[in-house]
Amino acid sequence: MFLFAGLIRRVVLLLVVVAVAGGAAWWFFIRSDASIKTAAPAIPADVARTAASSTSDPNSQKFVIVPQISGISDTTQAAYFANEKLASLPLPSTAEGTTTNVQGEIHLTPTGLDPSLPTKITIGLTSLKSDSSQRDGQVQRYLQTSQYPTATFTATKLTGFPAAFTPGQPAQMQMTGTLDVHGVQKEVTWDVKANKSGNVLTGLATLKVNFGDFGLQVPNIAGIVTVQDGLTLQVTIVAQAS
Numbered sequence: 106m107f108l109f110a111g112l113i114r115r116v117v118l119l120l121v122v123v124a125v126a127g128g129a130a131w132w133f134f135i136r137s138d139a140s141i142k143t144a145a146p147a148i149p150a151d152v153a154r155t156a157a158s159s160t161s162d163p164n165s166q167k168f169v170i171v172p173q174i175s176g177i178s179d180t181t182q183a184a185y186f187a188n189e190k191l192a193s194l195p196l197p198s199t200a201e202g203t204t205t206n207v208q209g210e211i212h213l214t215p216t217g218l219d220p221s222l223p224t225k226i227t228i229g230l231t232s233l234k235s236d237s238s239q240r241d242g243q244v245q246r247y248l249q250t251s252q253y254p255t256a257t258f259t260a261t262k263l264t265g266f267p268a269a270f271t272p273g274q275p276a277q278m279q280m281t282g283t284l285d286v287h288g289v290q291k292e293v294t295w296d297v298k299a300n301k302s303g304n305v306l307t308g309l310a311t312l313k314v315n316f317g318d319f320g321l322q323v324p325n326i327a328g329i330v331t332v333q334d335g336l337t338l339q340v341t342i343v344a345q346a347s
Contacts, residue, residue, distance in 0.1 A: 139201030141186050141337055145275045145298040145309040149180065149343060165219045168211040168306045168344035170226070181207050183228045183256075183340045188333040202235040202244060204228065211306065211344055217266040224260040224282075226340065247324065248287060256286045258293075258340075270301040280310065289319040295340075304346030312338045 170181055184203040206229030212219035230250045235241055245251075265278035275298040284293045299308040315334050316323050324332040 139186055139199045141199075141311070142184075142309055142339055142341065145300050146180055146307040146341060146343055148300055148302045148305050148307060164214055165222070166213050166304070167222070167347050168213065168304075169347040170207060170209045170211075170342050170344045172205065180343045181205060181341060183207050184338070185233070186337040186339070188335070190331050190333065200235055200240070202233045202241070204230070204232040204234065206232045207340065207342065209342075210347075211260075213266075213306075215268075217263040218260060226258045226342075228256045228258075228340070230254055230256055243324075247321070253287050256284065258285075258295075259283045263297075270299075272302065275300050284312075284314075286319045287321060291318055306342075306344045308340075308342050308344075310340045310342075314338060 172181060182203050182205045184201055187200050189198055189200050207226065208229075209224075209226035210222075211224045211226075212222035218224055230248055231245065231254050233241065233244060235244070260280050260282035262281040263278060264281075265276070267276045270276055278297040278299060279294050280297050281292065281294045283290050293312055293314065295310040295312045297308055297310045299306065301307075314336050316336070317334075323334045
């Protein structure tokens with residue numbers, strides 16, 4: 106009887122170890138070390154050729170985000186960057202998940218945001234992909250994307266908007282507004298780098314957040330694999346006047 110009970114305990118312990126090791130494998134090892142972007146996209150020639158040549162109101166321009174362009178990697182997308190650490194290794198590595206499901210409109214005047222019209226960006230979270238399908242499944246469950254399939258940002262303030270954009274020299278600005286993730290709304294301020302040429306606008310927005318900001322716990326797989334608190338979020342856009 107005691108031998109049988111001991112055998113059962115050993116089998117259960119083995120199953121737990123296998124489960125933890127399997128989680129560690131998909132979360133940590135099956136990926137490359139990602140790099141956070143530092144520059145806004147250049148103005149794509151294809152978008153510049155098709156952009157509207159004028160608007161009905163010269164004092165307010167509506168820029169519509171265009172989808173990612175085939176064959177050009179540095180265009181519209183959203184990404185998260187998370188530092189993961191295996192307990193047996195001294196240093197973390199950076200994992201990246203991206204989606205090209207980014208939609209929205211930006212309304213600008215010669216001095217910045219048009220306060221009379223909503224500048225809003227929506228990101229589809231169900232299409233987030235990394236270099237591990239197992240991680241992606243866990244991310245979907247963690248974010249509860251079946252209940253909260255999108256993240257939205259509604260801008261309220263833009264500071265540092267230049268009087269004129271200089272070709273080849275991205276303008277650096279800050280955009281404040283409400284970020285809605287996982288059913289939690291929080292005021293945040295993104296660091297923005299942007300290019301504008303005629304009726305085409307490109308930008309890179311970067312934001313650092315903590316998991317608890319949006320009611321999320323820091324992921325931890327039985328202490329074997331941990332994710333450091335603090336995510337870097339980036340949204341890269343290409344938009345044209347409509």
